[in-house]
Structure formats: structure tokens, C-alpha cells
Amino acid sequence: xxxxxxxxxxxxxxxxxxxxxxxxxxxxxxxxxxxxxxxxxxxxxxxxxxxxxxxxxxxxxxxxxxxxxxxxxxxxxxxxxxxxxxxxxxxxxxxxxxxxxxxxxxxxxxxxxxxxxxxxxxxxxxxxxxxxxxxxxxxxxxxxxxxxxxxxxxxxxxxxxxxxxxxxxxxxxxxxxxxxxxxxxxxxxxxxxxxxxxxxxxxxxxxxxxxxxxxxxxxxxxxxxxxxxxxxxxxxxxxxxxxxxxxxxxxxxxxxxxxxxxxxxxxxxxxxxxxxxxxxxxxxxxxxxxxxxxxxxxxxxxxxxxxxxxxxxxxxxxxx
Numbered sequence: 001x002x003x004x005x006x007x008x009x010x011x012x013x014x015x016x017x018x019x020x021x022x023x024x025x026x027x028x029x030x031x032x033x034x035x036x037x038x039x040x041x042x043x044x045x046x047x048x049x050x051x052x053x054x055x056x057x058x059x060x061x062x063x064x065x066x067x068x069x070x071x072x073x074x075x076x077x078x079x080x081x082x083x084x085x086x087x088x089x090x091x092x093x094x095x096x097x098x099x100x101x102x103x104x105x106x107x108x109x110x111x112x113x114x115x116x117x118x119x120x121x122x123x124x125x126x127x128x129x130x131x132x133x134x135x136x137x138x139x140x141x142x143x144x145x146x147x148x149x150x151x152x153x154x155x156x157x158x159x160x161x162x163x164x165x166x167x168x169x170x171x172x173x174x175x176x177x178x179x180x181x182x183x184x185x186x187x188x189x190x191x192x193x194x195x196x197x198x199x200x201x202x203x204x205x206x207x208x209x210x211x212x213x214x215x216x217x218x219x220x221x222x223x224x225x226x227x228x229x230x231x232x233x234x235x236x237x238x239x240x241x242x243x244x245x246x247x248x249x250x251x252x253x254x255x256x257x258x259x260x261x262x263x264x265x266x267x268x269x270x271x272x273x274x275x276x277x278x279x280x281x282x283x284x285x286x287x288x289x290x291x292x293x294x295x296x297x298x299x300x301x302x303x304x305x306x307x308x309x310x311x312x313x314x315x316x317x318x319x320x
Contacts, residue, residue, distance in 0.1 A: 007305045008038070008317075009045045009153065011270025012084070014295035015053040015063035015116055023300045023319035034065075035072035035079075043077075045146070046070055047270040047290065048084020048155040048195070053116030054295040055212075064120040071138055083142040083171070084155045085195040085271065090114060091139055091171055092181050094124065094132070103181040140171040144194055150307055152264075156197040156271040157223045159258045162190035193256075197271060198223040200253045202233060208243035211273055219244060220272060224260035224287045227253075238289075239274050260287055266311050268303060280316035287311075294319070 008027050013020050021031075029036035029044070038044060050070055051063045073079035092104035093114055104110055111118070123129025144166050145154040152158055165186060171177045179187035199218045202208070207215050222238045225231075227249050234244040260267060262285075270291035276298030282288035288311050294300035299318040306315065 004041075004150075004307050006042045006307075007045045007148070007151075008042055009047065009268045009290060009303045009305060010300065011047040011268075011290035012049040012273075012294060013046070013066050013300060014049055014086070015051060015059055015066055015120070016294055016300065017062040017065040017069070018059065019294050019300035019319045020066055020069065023302055023317070026317055026319065027302060027304070033072055034068035035076070036069065038078050044073060044079035045148075045153060045268075046079060046081040047153060047268065048082045048142070049086045049270060049291075050081070050084070051090060051117045052086045052114055055112050055115065057296050058116060058119075061120060063117045067135060067138075080146060081142055082146060082153060082155055083139065083144055083195065086113075087139045087142065088171070088180070088191065088195055090117060091136060091177065094136055095174075095177060095181075097178060097181070103178070137172070140177070144169075144191070150309070151266040151268065151305055153268045155195050156269055157193050157195075158260060158267045158269070159190075159193050159198075159223065161258060162193045165190045166194060195271075197221065198256050200233065200236060200249060200256070202244075203247050203250070206245065206247060208241060221257075222283070223257060224267075224284065225257065226259035227257060238272055238283075239278070260284075262286070265309065266305070268305075274298075279313075280318065281313045282311040285310045292318075 024036040028039040050066050053059050070081050074081050089104055095103050097103055118124055121131040124131040145163055169176050179185050180191045182188045183192055198221045200221045201218045207217050209215050219237045221236045227236060231249050232246045233249055234246055237244045264286055266286045268288050268290060272289050272291050274289055274292050276293045278292055290301050290303055292298040292301045302317045304315045304317060
């Protein structure tokens, strides 16, 4: 008798409950209360970033419906869920430090990013409201990574050194949360890498504009690679971008990487907002980013893992 659980791995919903419902139907899940019941022998795995619809792409009620669905499935044992950087940002936005100030400033940019969630929870400032009594505690309880034997999962970057530092820790521990909110601390550096990836600085005077229109002097990198002395920034940027020129990677930046071995078990992650037109294909035989920009015009994508050690493009399933 084969008792292997088949995992349906889903990244970065960002409150698009319409796409989630369509994807679950295609995967053979049945609606049940707030969530979905999987086919026999299956379990869902969500890679984080359940919340925060993208500015300019509102979906009223979607964040709340997504949270209710995922939590209901987790509570029944039909799903597992990881913490994403948007959940970390939300926790910090709604938590205060010893000085009484929010751990994440309530500036216009941060509020704009988080507005879709705030709109779905008008009680977000009420200590007795649903947001603070149900969702903040639940988000704080979510794990930062999972090693499920046949494969691994993380929101952005599988970095053994940083993961070892974070192992067994929980954001429900307020002291740990305070440390994580300080990006200059060892815990802050570790959680930033795991939930946001390796960000490589460009040489002085070099910039690019990201998908939000923000000008940046550092770029998200292909953390699973092993950059050498001749590696250029344009070879490491992920997703690929013609805005990054043929400039060398600084030696100090090369030390940020922890290359993923070619013989390691598959690792799945989201976060990187691959173009909607990206093919449903892994980055390498054992490395796959499942974020295909479902938050805007892209498809919500699942990978149906059936025990294989090499990621199979035929196991990708889109919401429509």
C-alpha cells in the first residue's frame, strides 16, 4: 500500500481568492465551509504571501476569504502553510517596539502595499477585533521553512546557515520578533534572506526599476547558483532583466550565497514575481519558483509533487 502524500504546492495568492478557488477546483479539491477538501492522499502546501492584494489590482474580500480558507484547511490537517515576507511585514506593521512605535513604519508606501488587507479588516486597530485576536496570532505561528523528507519548501531562499539560526524559533516570541524587525541583527539578517532572498548590491551609480516602479540599487538574485570571480550581475538577477548590465558581482556579495547542491532534494519557493508569460518549468531540475504573478495578470500555479526527485514540468497545474 502506497501511503505517500502527494503535495499540491501553491505560492503567493495575494488575496486573489477567485484564482485560488479556480485552482483548487482544477486540482480536484471540493469546497467545504471556508476551505477545500483535498482528493484522497493529497495535501495542500501554501508558500506564504496569502495577503496584500497588489496596488492597482483590488479584489475586495479576497484577503479575508483566502485567510479563512487556508486556516480552515490547516486546522483540519488538509494543508500546511509557510510564512511569507508580506505576513512578516504585516506582523511588524501591527506590532510595537519598546518605544511604543510600530516595528514597520506606517508611511505611505508601506500602507499602500498593505491597503488591501487593511480594507478587508476594518477592525484591524481594535484589540478585540478579528484581525488582532485571530489572524495576527495565527500568522505569528506559521513556520519559516519545511523539510518534508522528499522535498523542501521556503518562501524565498533555502539558505542553510540562516535557516539553522531560525530553527525552532517563532514570531509568537516577542523578543524574537523584535530581533527579526531589526535588519542589522543576526536574526533580522537571517529572516530577511529566508523570506526575501539574496539581494546583491549593484556598483555605485547603477540602478534599475522594479515591477512596482521603484528604483533600486540592489537586485534579487539566483541564490541557488555559485557565482565565481567572472560572474556578472546580469547572469544572477532573478527574474532575468535587461536593465542589469554586464557589471561584475562584488567579491563581498559572492559570500552571501549558499549554492543549492545539484544532488539535493527538490526545493520549492515563491516570492519572485516571475513574469506572467514565464513557462511552467523549474529553474533547475531541483529548484522551482512557483510565483507567476497571480497577484496581477498571471496565473496561480500549483506543482503537484508525487514523490519525484527531479521536478517534472508535467506536474504544473494553472488556475485556468
